[in-house]
Amino acid sequence: MNQSDLLKILESVKAGELAPEVAIERLKHLPFEDLGFAKVDHHRALRQGFAEVIFGKGKTPQQVAAIVKAMLRQRDSRHNILVTRADAKMFTSVKKLNRAARFHSLSGVITVERSTEIIGKGAILVVSAGTSDIPVAEEALLTARMMGNRAEPLYDVGIAGIHRLLDHRGKLAEARVIICVAGMEGALPSVVGGLVAVPVIAVPTSVGYGASFGGVAALLGMLNSCASNVTVVNIDNGFGAACVASCINRL
Numbered sequence: 001m002n003q004s005d006l007l008k009i010l011e012s013v014k015a016g017e018l019a020p021e022v023a024i025e026r027l028k029h030l031p032f033e034d035l036g037f038a039k040v041d042h043h044r045a046l047r048q049g050f051a052e053v054i055f056g057k058g059k060t061p062q063q064v065a066a067i068v069k070a071m072l073r074q075r076d077s078r079h080n081i082l083v084t085r086a087d088a089k090m091f092t093s094v095k096k097l098n099r100a101a102r103f104h105s106l107s108g109v110i111t112v113e114r115s116t117e118i119i120g121k122g123a124i125l126v127v128s129a130g131t132s133d134i135p136v137a138e139e140a141l142l143t144a145r146m147m148g149n150r151a152e153p154l155y156d157v158g159i160a161g162i163h164r165l166l167d168h169r170g171k172l173a174e175a176r177v178i179i180c181v182a183g184m185e186g187a188l189p190s191v192v193g194g195l196v197a198v199p200v201i202a203v204p205t206s207v208g209y210g211a212s213f214g215g216v217a218a219l220l221g222m223l224n225s226c227a228s229n230v231t232v233v234n235i236d237n238g239f240g241a242a243c244v245a246s247c248i249n250r251l
Helices: 003-014 020-027 044-048 061-072 088-095 131-146 169-174 188-195 210-223 238-250
Strands: 081-084 101-104 109-112 123-128 150-154 177-182 200-204 230-232
Touching: 003 020, 061 081, 061 088, 081 131, 088 101, 088 109, 109 131, 123 131, 123 169, 123 238, 131 150, 131 177, 131 200, 131 238, 150 169, 169 188, 177 188, 177 238, 188 200, 188 210, 188 230, 200 210, 200 238, 210 230
Parallel strands: 123 150, 123 177, 177 200, 200 230
Antiparallel strands: 081 109, 101 109
16 A cells, blocks of 8 residues: 555445445555464565565565555555566465466466556666676566566676667666666676666676676675776675666656
């Protein structure tokens, strides 16, 4: 539920179109609903503009389904539902609840799209250095779109063949925020940051040989970027990058 949803309920009560008892029933699970193993934050969209996102890893398919079911029960909320780090078994459980559910196996993301409203002011461009970085980039891309943004991919344009990136200067210039996903030494965000005048959110990935230390080398390289418009999120955290990009794009 967001501010618009809450306002509609209050206006309906004021106009006599909705009984106060019915309004109480709809609002009684704010700010959260206790499922025993989880406290579903139905107030999240009202505070932050997007509903709580479910982190699937470590949860059972039944737990994920129960949380999704609780979110679907909120009739006045049309927010999209997003499950990250999910698997096929979780998707099977969620699909039984809503036929609109989709499983994006490459990124391990489950989506239940209930709104196609675009609230972002511009475009978010998701750039990946290599094909091996695409799973993390796809998590960022899907998250950004589910949060109401126009988001476009630009994949496999790493600096080992920098002409591939420079061939898309127009796309880079048009973006309002850029998410840059790279493993190995993590150099791509610095190059992208030097080409544009917008925020660049760097996502280090765990892609690389032994000395990449599971993404630590890329993380440290990005943290030491000489491009002053580059900021960094955690290793493989495409979701977090998209959340920040969405906040920037709504300003």
